[in-house]
Amino acid sequence: MGKMKRLMLRNYLWIYTSNSFTLIMYYVKQSFCKMALKQIYNRFLSLPLRAKFIISFLLVICFGGILTLIFGTRLEHKTIFSLAQDKVNHDLASARMVYNEKLFDIRDIVRLNSVRESIQNSLKTKQRETLFKHLSLIRKEFALDFLTVTDAEGKVVLRTSNPEIWGDDQSSDPVLQRALSGKTVASTQITPREDLIKEGKGLAEKAYIEFIPTPKAVPLEKDHEENAMVLKAAAPVMSEENEILGVLYAGIILNRNYEIVDKVKEIVFKGEMYKGREIGTATIFQQDLRISTNVKNENGKRAIGTRVSREVNQAVLNKGKIWVDRAFVVNNWYISAYEPIKNINGDIIGILYVGMLEKPYIDLRNRVMGTFAGMAVLSVIILLIILTVITSTIINPLKKLVVATNEIAKGDLDHKVSTNLKDEIGQLATSFNQMTDNLNKANQKLIHWGKTLEKQVNERTKKIKEMQDSLIQSEKLASLGKMAAGIAHEINNPLTSILINSHLLLEKADNPYVKESLDLITEETSRCSSIVKGLLEFSRQSPPKKVPADINSLITNTSALLENQLKFQNINVIKKLDSNLPHIKIDTSKIKQVIWNLMINAAEAMPNGGKITLSTRFSKDKKSVVIEITDTGKGIPQENINKLFDPFFTTKESGSGLGLAVSYGIIQQHQGHIKANSKVSQGTTFTVVLPIT
Amino acid sequence: MDKKNILIVDDEINVCKSIGRAIQCEQYEVERALSGEEALDNLKEKTYHLVIADLMMPGIGGIDLLKSLRTSFPEINVIMITGYPTIKTAVQAIKIGAFDYIPKPFTPEQLRSVVARCFKSEDEKTEKEPPVTTMPKGIYYIIGHTWVIPEKNNKGLVGVVHDFLKTVGRITSLQLPNENDNVMQGEMCAKIKDDAGYNYGIWSPATGKVFEVNEKLKKDFSLLKKSPYKEGWLFRCELTQFEEDKESLLLSQ
Numbered sequence: 001m002g003k004m005k006r007l008m009l010r011n012y013l014w015i016y017t018s019n020s021f022t023l024i025m026y027y028v029k030q031s032f033c034k035m036a037l038k039q040i041y042n043r044f045l046s047l048p049l050r051a052k053f054i055i056s057f058l059l060v061i062c063f064g065g066i067l068t069l070i071f072g073t074r075l076e077h078k079t080i081f082s083l084a085q086d087k088v089n090h091d092l093a094s095a096r097m098v099y100n101e102k103l104f105d106i107r108d109i110v111r112l113n114s115v116r117e118s119i120q121n122s123l124k125t126k127q128r129e130t131l132f133k134h135l136s137l138i139r140k141e142f143a144l145d146f147l148t149v150t151d152a153e154g155k156v157v158l159r160t161s162n163p164e165i166w167g168d169d170q171s172s173d174p175v176l177q178r179a180l181s182g183k184t185v186a187s188t189q190i191t192p193r194e195d196l197i198k199e200g201k202g203l204a205e206k207a208y209i210e211f212i213p214t215p216k217a218v219p220l221e222k223d224h225e226e227n228a229m230v231l232k233a234a235a236p237v238m239s240e241e242n243e244i245l246g247v248l249y250a251g252i253i254l255n256r257n258y259e260i261v262d263k264v265k266e267i268v269f270k271g272e273m274y275k276g277r278e279i280g281t282a283t284i285f286q287q288d289l290r291i292s293t294n295v296k297n298e299n300g301k302r303a304i305g306t307r308v309s310r311e312v313n314q315a316v317l318n319k320g321k322i323w324v325d326r327a328f329v330v331n332n333w334y335i336s337a338y339e340p341i342k343n344i345n346g347d348i349i350g351i352l353y354v355g356m357l358e359k360p361y362i363d364l365r366n367r368v369m370g371t372f373a374g375m376a377v378l379s380v381i382i383l384l385i386i387l388t389v390i391t392s393t394i395i396n397p398l399k400k401l402v403v404a405t406n407e408i409a410k411g412d413l414d415h416k417v418s419t420n421l422k423d424e425i426g427q428l429a430t431s432f433n434q435m436t437d438n439l440n441k442a443n444q445k446l447i448h449w450g451k452t453l454e455k456q457v458n459e460r461t462k463k464i465k466e467m468q469d470s471l472i473q474s475e476k477l478a479s480l481g482k483m484a485a486g487i488a489h490e491i492n493n494p495l496t497s498i499l500i501n502s503h504l505l506l507e508k509a510d511n512p513y514v515k516e517s518l519d520l521i522t523e524e525t526s527r528c529s530s531i532v533k534g535l536l537e538f539s540r541q542s543p544p545k546k547v548p549a550d551i552n553s554l555i556t557n558t559s560a561l562l563e564n565q566l567k568f569q570n571i572n573v574i575k576k577l578d579s580n581l582p583h584i585k586i587d588t589s590k591i592k593q594v595i596w597n598l599m600i601n602a603a604e605a606m607p608n609g610g611k612i613t614l615s616t617r618f619s620k621d622k623k624s625v626v627i628e629i630t631d632t633g634k635g636i637p638q639e640n641i642n643k644l645f646d647p648f649f650t651t652k653e654s655g656s657g658l659g660l661a662v663s664y665g666i667i668q669q670h671q672g673h674i675k676a677n678s679k680v681s682q683g684t685t686f687t688v689v690l691p692i693t
Numbered sequence: 694m695d696k697k698n699i700l701i702v703d704d705e706i707n708v709c710k711s712i713g714r715a716i717q718c719e720q721y722e723v724e725r726a727l728s729g730e731e732a733l734d735n736l737k738e739k740t741y742h743l744v745i746a747d748l749m750m751p752g753i754g755g756i757d758l759l760k761s762l763r764t765s766f767p768e769i770n771v772i773m774i775t776g777y778p779t780i781k782t783a784v785q786a787i788k789i790g791a792f793d794y795i796p797k798p799f800t801p802e803q804l805r806s807v808v809a810r811c812f813k814s815e816d817e818k819t820e821k822e823p824p825v826t827t828m829p830k831g832i833y834y835i836i837g838h839t840w841v842i843p844e845k846n847n848k849g850l851v852g853v854v855h856d857f858l859k860t861v862g863r864i865t866s867l868q869l870p871n872e873n874d875n876v877m878q879g880e881m882c883a884k885i886k887d888d889a890g891y892n893y894g895i896w897s898p899a900t901g902k903v904f905e906v907n908e909k910l911k912k913d914f915s916l917l918k919k920s921p922y923k924e925g926w927l928f929r930c931e932l933t934q935f936e937e938d939k940e941s942l943l944l945s946q
Contacts, residue, residue: 485777489749492776493705495798500711503801522800529798536777545934547847557902561873588933589875589900 049398053391054384061383065376076368084335084361085324091354092322092337095264095282099341099352102260106250107186107233109142114184114235114248123149123237123245128158128166136160139250145206145230146199147250149237154180157246161200168198170249174344179234179247186233187344190286191251193226199251203228207255209291209305217288217307228253229286229341229350254284255291256304264354265294274360281334284341285351288313295330295355303330308338308351316340316351326358333358397425401432413440469642470668480647480661484535491532499525534658544587544669551584551591551625551690552577555614558595562603570609573599577616581625584692590666591690594674597659598629598686605633605684619689624672627688635680644676697812698739701725702732702746702758703774708797712745712774715801716808729753733761741769743811745804748775748782756786763790770811774799780879783896784941787836806891810860828854829922833942834898839882840922841898841942843935849899851882852926853917857895862887864914869927874903876930878938883927885917899938901930 044052113119113135122130131149139147139160147160154171170176178185196203207228211220234249254260261282265271269280283293288308297303308316315323316338327336334355341350400417407415413436419429502521509515555577563573602612610632619626636644636651643649645664650657667674671691678684699721703709709725717723724739726732729752732744744762748755759771770792775782778796786794792814793807834840837857842850866886876882882897906928910916917925932938 489776492797493703493708496774496776497705497707497711499798500715500801500804504714507801525798536779545937547933557873589877589902592875592902 050391050395053395054387057383057387058380061380065380069373069376072372073369076372077365080361080365080368081326081335084356084358085337088335088337088354088356089322089324091264091268091280091356092324092339092352094268095352095354096339098264098267099260099284102252102263103186103188103231103233105142106144106231106252107184107235109138109144110147110233110235110248110250111184113138114237119149119248120237120239120245123151123157124239126151126157128163131158132160132163135248142250143252144250145203145253147248148199149246149248150176150180151246152180152244154247156198159199161203162198165198173234173249175232175234176247176249178344179236179249180244182236182238182244184233184235185344186231188254188341188349189230189232189251189343190349191228191230191232191253193228196228196253203253206253209255209289211289211307212303212305214307214309216309216311218310218313225255225286225289225291227286228255229284229291230254255286258292258294258302260284261292261294268354269356274357277332277357277359279357279360281329281353281355281357283329283351283353283355285353287350288317291350293353297330306330308353312338312351317348320348327355329355333362335361393421394425397421397429401425401429404432404436408436408439413443466673470673488532488536491528495525495528495532499529531658534662544590544666546585546587546670548583548585549588549591551581551586551627552579552616554586554588554592555595555616555627558592559599559614562596562599566603566612569603569606571603571606572611574611574613575615576613578618581616581618582692584625584690586670586690587666591670594663594666594688595627595629597663598688601659601686602629602631602633602684605631605635610683623693624689624691627690628685629688630683630685632683635682636676636678636684637680638678641676641678645674696720696722697742698722698724699743699745699808700732700735700741702727702729702744702750702755704728704747704750708747712804715804721808729755729758732758736762736766736769741766743770743772743808745772745774745808748773748786749777756782756789759786759789759791770814772807772811780941783879784835787838788943793837802892803894806893809889809891810857810893813862814856814860828945830945832922832945833939834945835896835942838896839898839927840945841932841938843932844929847932847935848904848929849901849932849935850926850929851876851898853883853885853895853921855921857893858918858921861885861893862889862891864888864917867910867914867917869906869911870903872903872906876901876903876928878941895927898942899930899932900934901932903928903930905929 044055047055116134118134119131121127122134135147135149135158138144145161148170149157150170151157153169154173154176155169156166158166171180173189175185175187175189191199191207193204193207196207204226208224208226210224211222230251230253232249232251234247237245237248239245261284264282265278265280268282269278272279278294278296281293281295283290283295285291285308290304290306290308293302293304295303297306307313309327312323312327315321317340320340322340323336323338325336327334329336335358336353336355338351338353340348341352343349397417397419400419404415404417415436417429417432419426421429499522502518502525506515506518506522509518556575559573559575566573599612599614606612613628613630615628615630617626617628618624640649640651645660646657647661648657649660664674667688667690672689674686674688676684676686697720699716701709701712701723702725703712704727706725706727709727713723713725724735724741726735729746729750732746733753735741736744744758746755746758753761755773755775759773762769762771767790771790773783773786773791773794774797775794776797778794783794783796792811795803795807828834828840832840832842834854837854837860839851839853839857841852844850864885865888866884868884870876870882876897876899878898878900879896881894883895885893885895887893907916907924907926910925910927919925
């Protein structure tokens, strides 16, 4: 029954798989509505790459594998079973031959004996003892159940198996009828119980078989079989004149006679056993009743008395077809073949059956399927391994890239992806490395830039400050220039009046007191005049006339004019001039004026003597010449440094306050710059920078 | 000797008065006008020998007055004064025909010396004395003041033109610049004092640095008048911006 369950399970699975497809489609449609598939898809998208690869490949492999398994199994099943059925068909033919052989054996026996002279003569003379003497030996030798002689009318002359009963008419027997007409015939025949009783002692008992209840069989009212199925042959006994003297007929009762089925088993299946069971079985049915078989029941006895299933009954007994299929016989599944057995009139009276135990085929199929499945599993495993290796070659570089991007995201821009792949991933890695390289460079630049930014900002701020200062200074100078022009004109008129009139008074003055006052007036008026003159000079700064000149000799010459005068003030002039300086384009008179102004300034800062250092040198970038005029005077307080170059700014009692402003203007006209550094009580350095070109 | 009529033109009455007081003497009849227009009116009514005019006045300015005087009254000498002196205006004024040019403020003595020179030249004109000499060709000069002859290597020889010297009496004193002194065009570079006691400032014709002074002249001032363009030179200097200076100079033909 376990096999039954397995078969059912298999069928169920098959139905399930074929149904499950429609079922899946239905759920797929439903899922679409519920967006569940999208969720699954989204979850799939969030899986790691390797999982995606493996799941995708697994899906493909499993789909293919399952399909192959299903169709393979079906194909294999069909192939194996059709092979088995072919074989069983063939076996059935062999069984029929064995069956017919037995029938023809009986026919030959009666035919050969019917032509024996002794038999002919004995029958002619009706010498029953002689007949008995000859024929009983034959019956015993060939194990016939009966061997009987009739006369030409069909009346029994002698029954070798039952000599006491004779003289009854057997001419109604269809086999005998044909023999009485002169033919030798053989056929299977149902022989009724009363004939059996006549033919011999114990024959009826031999034929009697009680039915064993069989669930699948067609229900019958009777519960036993008392008739027998007989192989019967009859031959006419002819006189020398070719007249029918009588008929010799013989028969073998098939009921409980296992000779044919065992011979079939012996010949066709060669007695092969499979796990203690005979592989091949053969059965002869009288109608649907098993009367001779080597199918064993649970007790190991021949399973006679059971009946054929309704299905076979219908196909074979009713329709006369050969029925080949698997069938459950007694307690095992067999691959079976049934064919009808007909009597001499062509009526179906029984069934000849051969069956092969299905178990070996099932086992074979299972083995094949197992092998198949094993191979499938093995190939899946191998595929998985290959897949893992292949995905590794794809995913490992990708993982490296991911690690690298993480490293870079963390800020490690020196991280490199090592790869020797030449494919797209290799290219990706190369591009990635290049990208990080560039990123690194850019970052380095950025860092460098960041570092220098502050410096640059400071430098720029300083420059802007300088430019602003210079601009303010320029604006101061420009507006002052305009103002000076106006003021000069206006002031010169009153000055003219004052100067003239004070002079006129002076000319007439005799009183020394008055004269002194007038002297002071004229003196101060002259000073006013010179201030205004300075203002005007300042306002009229004409564009410089630049000629190439040696700045050192210019300084030397200017200094020489002052040196004698300075000696009286205990001031030494020290010159540290760089003789390598090139000629620079300057307005010599204006630059001289500047040097002059600065030297006078320096001298005035040292009323008690000191030293003036004049130095020239290249600027650091060699694009300018730097002139420095340093004194050892009282110095300038820091708060005054920025005002130094303002017009009219002066700390001296006498002085217009224009000297440095004018100098500033001149240096500016030369695209240079001038500045002062001072330490109180240590001295002041004026630095003039003039561009070389 | 007739009195000389002098017209003082300045928009500031105090300046006019002061100038008048400075030059007032028996020989001079001084009148004043407070604008160019008034001056022209005066000029139509009366003959003047000298006009002392301010360069910058509202209405008809000094230069306009000078121009109209040159056309209408060419015989009248004009001395220009200005509170805003530039070499350009000075040279312009002299080119147009001013006798001299005095920047404000000035002393009575300075004014008087120029006025004296002016009348002396006028006297010479009237006496029709032949000129001491004539100016040779190729000399750059400021009319009535000084000349410069450019030499090699941006050097130049500086002297006084004969026109100026005509207006000066016997020279009693001469003050020359020192070596290495800087001189600037239009600025005083030397002083002359004549026997009349007047001091005359001499403008430098060019900008530069003095490197040689005429020592002979220092000993013999008469050389100046005798040979103003040769032995009477004042000094040699390095010309630092002669190309620019030339714009304010004339070239003798």
